[in-house]
Amino acid sequence: EVQLVESGGGLVEPGGSLRLSCAASGFTFTNAWMNWVRQAPGKGLEWVGRIRSQDKGGRADYAASVKGRFTISRDDSKNTLFLEMNSLKDEDTAVYYCTTDPDYCGGGVCYSGLDFWGQGALVTVSS
C-alpha cells in the first residue's frame, strides 16, 4: 500500500520558519519526482515546487511566489521528502500536500499517471 505521511505543520509567526516532512512507502521513492502543492483556505491548488530524482540531477524548481524562501530536499535513504520554509508570510497559510509527479522518468523507468498524495499538513502563519 502506498503511503505519503506528512508531518511538521503548525502555527508560526510571520517571518518565522517551519520544516515539513513527507515519509513515503509502498513505491520506489528513489526514482520518483516529488512535488509540494498547497491550498489556501477556500482557494485553489497552487504548485509550490518539484524535486527530481537523484539520477536526473536531484534539482529542485520553485514557483515564483516561494523562490528564495522555500527549499525542497530529499533523503532517499529514509524515503523522505522535505520542505524547508523560511521568511514565512501570512499568504503562505495553507494546507501543504506532498505528491508524486504525474509524469516523470527516473531510475531508467518512465511513470505516467501516478497519483499519490499525502493527507496534507496545515501551516498557519499568524501573529
Next chain:
Amino acid sequence: SYELTQPPSVSVSPGQTARITCSGDALPKQYAFWYQQKAGQAPVLVIYKDSERSSGIPERFSGSSSGTTVTLTISGVQAEDEADYYCQSTDISGTYRVFGGGTKLTVL
C-alpha cells in the same frame, strides 16, 4: 509567469454532458493533467497526458486537446461528479508546473 485559464464554474443537469476547458500557450507542446477535488478531500487525478484516463476513473470522463486548449468532458454527469476540477501542466520549458484556477462543477 505561465498561466492556465479555466472558467470559474460550469453547471449541468444530471445525464447531460459537461465540458470544462483549460487554455494555455504551452499546451500544444506540454501535456495536461486533470484533477478532481471534492470538498474536504485531497485531489484525485482523473486524466493524464491530455487524454489518458486514470485507473479506476469511470469511462464517462474523457480528455482532449486542440491547439492551446484542452478539454475535460464528462458524459452523462452524475450527482457524485459535483466537485472542483483543476487542469495542470508545465511551462514551455517543462520546468515549472502550474495549476489552472479551478472550475466548480455544479450538478443541478
